[in-house]
Amino acid sequence: MASITDQLGQAFVCPRCHSKGGSAQKLAMSGTGLSRLLEIQPYRYSFVSCNNCGYTEVFNLRILEGRDDLSTFLDVLFMD
Secondary structure, X not given: OXXXXXXXXXXXXXXXXXXXXXXXXXXXXXOOOHHHHOOOOOEEEEEEEEOOOOOEEEEEHHHHHOOOHHHHHHHHHHOO
């Protein structure tokens, strides 16, 4: 089964040039305060760029994957 990020790249249709397919990359970010100090990165996004013109859209993986706070906590512990 393909990951959400791979599925986003395959299903991407560029709103600017209307070409199909894109390149997807994951990015994790820290918040402010304690998470930044401890280098915890609970915010995860997928950036999908058009292979033709480079237009990029950002998707929140927490919403797309439907994960709860326990899953996020376990990801932080095991650095997924």
